[in-house]
Amino acid sequence: MTELDSYAVRTESVSKTFQQEAEEIHAVRDVSLTITPGEFTALAGPSGSGKTTLLNLIGGLTRPTAGEIWVAGHELSELSNADLAQLRLKQVGFIFQAYNLLPVLTALENAEFPMLLQGTAADERSSRVRELFARTGMTGLEDRKPGKLSGGQQQRVAVIRAVASRPALVLADEPTANLDSASSEALLELMEEFNRTLGVTFVFATHDARVMERSRRLVKMVDGAIASDEIQ
């Protein structure tokens, strides 16, 4: 195993500053963090603590003002926007607070979408997604458009979409924020199962106590900086 293979994510002195009118906002300050493959890690903190921004930086959705980020062996600042898209397509799955399913696609098509872009064969796509639908109690809902699914169902589809293409890393931004307790518990169990059985690395941005309790590593952020980093 090379040094690059020994971590899923590594950040070195990463900072992100936004300009808001005349004011400079330091969303992330000098963050250095290493996440090894298979971790189930939560980035916790109050609103404005910088956890979502850090998640976006790791996912290559935005670029840092300073510092370096490695994901799956690639230093993100060296990649073009198109290369970043390819990295996300092949290595990173996303789960968003607002589910963000594509409204013109059915539940099944949404879940298959990253694999469709990867060029996975139709049979393989269908078989993987249907199996995950079965495991998550979603069988029978494959042909429904997102508007015809409950919040919990939509988020399950989003989780399936994130893991079905078998990425090395899943970045989940407040995945339980819009769900009731039962749905949140069910979703967390599902993600734990995927982490355990598929070996997918999960990194959450959350302020949900249930997510923090279940995560095996808790990184607390305050004012854009890491305040504590504990293995639970």
Added chain:
Amino acid sequence: MAQQTSLHIGVILSLALRNLKRNARRTALTFSALFIGGALLIFALWFGDGTHEQWIDAGVRTGSGHVTIEKPGFRVSQKIADRLVESTHPPVMAALATPEIADQVQTVFSRFNVSGLASSAAAARPALIVGVDPTVESALTQIDDQVIDGRYLEPDDRLAAYVGVGLADGLDLRLGSRLVLTAQDTSDDITGQLVRVVGVFETGIPAVDQAMIYVTHGLVGEWLGSGRDVTSISVMVEDSYGVPRLVRQLRQLLAEPIASGSATVTGWTEAMPELYAAVLVDEWGSYVIFVVLFVIIGFGIVNTVLMSVLHRHREFGVIQALGLTPRQTGAIVFIEGILLTGAGAIVGVAVGGLLTWLFMRNGVDMTVLMGDTDYEFAGVVLDPIMIPLFRPARVVQAIVSILMIGVMASIYPAVRAATVDIAESMKFDR
């Protein structure tokens, strides 16, 4: 990092189609604007082509044909010395009889135009005397139908003159009246010829009615000593679009007489520059209207596609987060615009074609606008019944024009979609 070479065309196309379907009302409205624009465009193009072809046809029949063969300089000098002598006729007729030319030719006719003086007991007026073959001329032009008194010329007429109404009035001529035609003959002498009025015509074009006198070729030959010489041999074809090719072919076949300076080949655009200018002015006037129409439609497309993009800001962020590149994201929007305009163009052209077909047989009667008076334009009396002309090239032209509008109108929304800030787009909670 290895670049993904696949453009995910299938995915992009599928998303574009589904997005068009999702906003069905918006799509339908834009599609309607496009197809109505397309239908109007093709109808107007074919209608304009038909009208112009009618102008050209009317002009070249009374004028110099679609293509005319003359001696160089005759068009300017109008002198008898610049005539096509009989010895030049065989190579011209041989060229016109070659298979590649004969297939295009509808009618061949010759005329002998000479400027002279027409004198009666009452007065004298300058006149353009035209020697014709009455049979060919009556089949070619409507001059025989424009008789208002007496009759048209007959092949056996010897001293007969068919006189414009304005000239007849000016010379105080009636049927059977005698007048003397005076012009320069082939020996450069001024010579006169007594003729008798057999008919009076009215074309509605003052310049023609006040100056023209038709006589037979035989009369001119005897009077001026020109025998079977003519001043022009002219050709009528089915469609004026074929004229440039025919001119090129004839110039090749008649290279020798052209090189020796005994003949020249001229298309109608050169021979009748006023008519050509009138057609061009009308055509470009129409194009200006089309451009204005399509700029308005173009803004409609920009508005529709851009609205759609702004409403889907978050979606574009999501699909880029999931692995679509910015360029591919822009392609979705661009293809939406192209699909919309392409479908609008095809349906519009089909509907416009159907509309045109309905008018193909009987045309559109413009007497409502023009009244009963003759309308003259560039020396041609216009037929109030305007009949469209089907030209396949216009289909391609119309579809390509609309697609170009679609391409231009889709670029900006596509760029907006491609350059979306992914992280920012996720912040919106719609």
